[in-house]
Amino acid sequence: xxxxxxxxxxxxxxxxxxxxxxxxxxxxxxxxxxxxxxxxxxxxxxxxxxxxxxxxxxxxxxxxxxxxxxxxxxxxxxxxxxxxxxxxxxxxxxxxxxxxxxxxxxxxxxxxxxxxxxxxxxxxxxxxxxxxxxxxxxxxxxxxxxxxxxxxxxxxxxxxxxxxxxxxxxxxxxxxxxxxxxxxxxxxxxxxxxxxxxxxxxx
Numbered sequence: 001x002x003x004x005x006x007x008x009x010x011x012x013x014x015x016x017x018x019x020x021x022x023x024x025x026x027x028x029x030x031x032x033x034x035x036x037x038x039x040x041x042x043x044x045x046x047x048x049x050x051x052x053x054x055x056x057x058x059x060x061x062x063x064x065x066x067x068x069x070x071x072x073x074x075x076x077x078x079x080x081x082x083x084x085x086x087x088x089x090x091x092x093x094x095x096x097x098x099x100x101x102x103x104x105x106x107x108x109x110x111x112x113x114x115x116x117x118x119x120x121x122x123x124x125x126x127x128x129x130x131x132x133x134x135x136x137x138x139x140x141x142x143x144x145x146x147x148x149x150x151x152x153x154x155x156x157x158x159x160x161x162x163x164x165x166x167x168x169x170x171x172x173x174x175x176x177x178x179x180x181x182x183x184x185x186x187x188x189x190x191x192x193x194x195x196x197x198x199x200x201x202x203x
Contacts, residue, residue: 056106056107056108056125056126057126058098058106058107058108058109058125058126058127059107060098060100060107061098061107064082064084064096064097064098065082066084067082067083067084067097068082068083068084068163068164069081069082069163069164069170070082070083070143070144070161070162070163070164071161071162071164071170071171072143072144072159072160072161072162073159073160073161074099074101074148074157074159075148075157075158075159077101077102077103078101078102078103078171079099079100079101079102079159079161080099080100080102080164080170080171080173081097081098081099081100081110081161082097082098082099083095083096083097083099083110083144084096084097085114086111091113093113093114093115094111094112094113095111095112095113095114095119095121096109096110096111096112097109097110097111098110099123100173102171102172102173102174103174104174105173105174106125108123108124108125108131109123109124109125109127110122110123110124110134111124112134114138117137117138117139118135118136118137118138119134119135119136119137119138119144119146120133120134120135121133121134122134122151123148130151131151132148132149132150132151133148133149133150133151133153134146134147134148134149134159135147135149136159141162141163142162142163143160143161143162143163144159144160144161145158145159145160145161146158146159147159
């Protein structure tokens with residue numbers, strides 16, 4: 001009979017506090033789990049809310065017509081690139097130019113730095129927003145290879161470009177698009193460095 005009476009007694013205040021604390025702990029764990037699950041979903045929602053990259057409406061720039069021309073591939077797409085030193089720039093390692101996809105004629109600007117045989121550059125489809133990063137190496141024959149990545153360095157795509165000899169014809173652009181201008185002849189007294197004729201020894 002005593003056992004039955006003891007079982008019917010209400011729990012003590014300490015026991016009630018302990019039970020309430022355990023309940024709050026379980027709630028806190030449940031909230032933390034819900035937040036942990038919600039964060040990736042929110043991040044994905046923000047990713048899908050990001051507007052897609054703009055299609056370039058740029059045209060080949062006549063100021064880049066005299067820069068050395070390279071032909072090759074970016075991923076599986078064929079491109080023609082003009083790349084050379086920035087004129088009148090305080091930074092002697094600065095390079096700039098543009099490249100054009102032969103299948104669409106789309107023109108993308110590119111600018112960065114060349115340190116010895118290493119190229120680090122960024123591209124832009126509107127001249128304002130960065131759309132990709134380039135990291136590459138110039139070989140002794142002047143060819144350029146490496147990877148082009150998204151602005152956050154994700155999704156690397158290989159590129160392999162060869163210098164086009166002065167006077168040689170570049171691949172034709174798709175119909176209805178303007179091809180990059182023909183290369184200008186190399187001035188007398190200019191000696192090619194690593195196969196790139198736009199660099200002059202001693203400068």
